[in-house]
Each structure stands twice: as structure tokens, then as C-alpha cells.
Amino acid sequence: MPMKLAILSRNSKLYSTRRLVEAARERGHSVRVLDPVRCYMRIASDGFGMHYKGRPIAGYSAVIPRIGASVTRYGTAVLRQFELMGSYAPNPSDAILRARDKLRAHQLLAAQGIDLPVTVFGDYPDDTVDLLSMLGPPPHVIKLTEGAQGAGVMLTEKPSASRGVVEALRGLYANFVVQEFIGEAEGADLRCFVVGGQVVASMRRQAPEGDFRSNLHRGGSAEAVAATADEQAMAVRAAHVLGLGIAGVDLIRSRRGPLVLEVNSTPGLEGIEAVCGTDVAGRIVDYVAAHAE
Incomplete structure (x- = not known):
């Protein structure tokens, strides 16, 4: 029809x-x-x-x-x-709002047992040292909760640097979270493109030399890879928990298994179609047509 x-x-x-x-x-x-x-x-x-x-x-x-x-x-x-x-x-509109707020998304995913880098969040300046102690020693990853394409993501390697960045962001009234750094990933992550409860394409993205952010907009490289069954199941589940029929789920491979880094409600098609040679746009349209009245 x-x-x-x-x-x-x-x-x-x-x-x-x-x-x-x-x-x-x-x-x-x-x-x-x-x-x-x-x-x-x-x-x-x-x-x-x-x-x-x-x-x-x-x-x-x-x-x-x-x-x-x-x-x-x-x-x-x-x-x-x-x-x-x-x-x-x-x-739906509410699912996009859930995914756009990284803090809220992390809370919802963790509540369903989906593993992710340990994350801490606090608002009161006097609590910064204790807040960071809840996370453990650096390196730390500090992320603005509404950043995109790698913008607003910083890596700090010393406790004084973590405190300094946290204090600077508080002074700007920015919303942010602090996360553990997964060193064994070596600057790589896995983008799984989920459409209607299936991973239709997946690619491994590698950060450029001297950076830890693998976003293609930041000069990262990418290659098509097959996500494992566990990784596919985690990506599909993460999209489902947030209520998204279409999602770009970014995973990181850690010693304790795959971790969800982020769930993107408006994932770009250019990189993944070029790298994987998959008609992702066609899969999206077919999925939408099957569900539209």
C-alpha cells in the first residue's frame, strides 16, 4: 500500500x-x-x-x-x-526526548540491566572530589549530556584535570556526566544500526591518531564488521528500552563484554551506507510502511 x-x-x-x-x-x-x-x-x-x-x-x-x-x-x-x-x-517524540538526554538514557538502560561504562553525575561544587571518588581513579571521560558527533566529550588523565574540567563546566551551567574510560577499546567503537528490532548494518569506527573519539565527523575511520550475537542483542534491547524503532547504538568492546556508549535517535545514513554497502534507507522505509495505517 x-x-x-x-x-x-x-x-x-x-x-x-x-x-x-x-x-x-x-x-x-x-x-x-x-x-x-x-x-x-x-x-x-x-x-x-x-x-x-x-x-x-x-x-x-x-x-x-x-x-x-x-x-x-x-x-x-x-x-x-x-x-x-x-x-x-x-x-515517537517521547522516545527521542529519552535518548537525547544522556543521563536519563543511561538511567533507563542501567535499570534494565544493560551494561555501560560506570557513570557519575552531581550538581553541587563541594561534592566534586567525593563524586569522582565514586567513579575511581582517572582517566575519566567527561561528556556534555546534549552533545553530538563527539562534541563536548573530553578525556582527563589526572584527578586535578578532572576536577578542573568539572568546575569549569559547572561555571558555564552545563549539564554533563563523568564516566570510566575503557582503555582496552583503543579508541574504537561499534555502531549498530537498528531498524525494527534488527541490526541491519554495523561498522567499527576507529579514532584518529591522538584522539579517543571515533566519530567519522572528527576524522575517524570505519570498516564494515559483523556484530556478534551478544552485541546485536544488546543493541536491539537498548533501542527497545528507549522506545526507538530506528536507532544508531554505539557499543564499546570491553574486558567485561559489550557496553552501550550511546543510543542515537537520529543516526546518519551516509557513513554506514558507504561503509557497509547496505540500503539502510530502504530498510527504514519498508519498516515504516509495514507499520503505518
Whole structure:
């Protein structure tokens, strides 16, 4: 059945957005890219309405959100409005909000027994030394809770450095967590791309010389690898716990087994499609079409 599909994206020229449009059109679906910032809403007990650039919009079977971190709050409100108007979203608004808040996501994953690097979080300056003692000796990884693509991730190798960075971030009123550093991973992680309870592609990303962040946007390299059965099961479970039908789950290989580093609700397609040669966009569209009314 052909569906009427909306893709929420601020830029229709981005690779991931373009590929989803291509995949949808190849399959005979009607598709439109909507800038979430240009959507505006009427909310009332007698029903929900939405306009886009001066005209009413309605009747979308499904919405694929590609909402950037800078517009999380408004973008998820727009997505929620679509959901209330009857559109299917593979990643619902509440699931995106859970995944975007790294602290909340870590709490939810750990509560379900999903292993991750030990994480500490605190707010009061006088408690910094004791907070770091709960984690153990450095190196420490300090992460802004709303960073993306490796931005806002720092490695400190001495207790004084950890304290200094924590104090500096507190002075900026930034939200952050401090984590144990997994040295045996040697700057590599595993991106598992989950669609509908299956890992459809996976790649190993390696940090460039002199860095520990493996993000491709930071000059990291990547190769296609097969995730183990345990790694696939962990990635699928992590996406499920956060309520995401589509997710990029970053794992790290440690001595105690795979650990979840992060669950990305808007994973990019360019790197993984190029490295793995998999039509990930097509898998996403097929999954959404199977679940849309």
C-alpha cells in the first residue's frame, strides 16, 4: 500500500534526508520534506490542527523524524502533534526526548540491566572530589549530556584535570556526566544500526591518531564488521528500552563484554551506507510502511 510520508528535516539536501526521499519514491510512496520549525499547531479539546508555510497539512500515514539537537524541544512538539493527528512515527517524540538526554538514557538502560561504562553525575561544587571518588581513579571521560558527533566529550588523565574540567563546566551551567574510560577499546567503537528490532548494518569506527573519539565527523575511520550475537542483542534491547524503532547504538568492546556508549535517535545514513554497502534507507522505509495505517 502506498503511503503518504512526511520527513521532518531542516535541510532537504542532507544525505540522510535525500536517501529517505529516494527510497520512498522508488517504492511508490508519496513523500514530502517538512522543516519542523515552519510547522505550527492548533491545540484544542475538539481536535488538533497543523499548518505549514500558510497552508493546512494533514493525512500523513507516517512521519520519519530527522530532528537535529538544536531544535529538539520544538521538533518533538511538532512530531507529537503529528502523532496526535494519527500519524505513525517509528521514533515517537517521547522516545527521542529519552535518548537525547544522556543521563536519563543511561538511567533507563542501567535499570534494565544493560551494561555501560560506570557513570557519575552531581550538581553541587563541594561534592566534586567525593563524586569522582565514586567513579575511581582517572582517566575519566567527561561528556556534555546534549552533545553530538563527539562534541563536548573530553578525556582527563589526572584527578586535578578532572576536577578542573568539572568546575569549569559547572561555571558555564552545563549539564554533563563523568564516566570510566575503557582503555582496552583503543579508541574504537561499534555502531549498530537498528531498524525494527534488527541490526541491519554495523561498522567499527576507529579514532584518529591522538584522539579517543571515533566519530567519522572528527576524522575517524570505519570498516564494515559483523556484530556478534551478544552485541546485536544488546543493541536491539537498548533501542527497545528507549522506545526507538530506528536507532544508531554505539557499543564499546570491553574486558567485561559489550557496553552501550550511546543510543542515537537520529543516526546518519551516509557513513554506514558507504561503509557497509547496505540500503539502510530502504530498510527504514519498508519498516515504516509495514507499520503505518
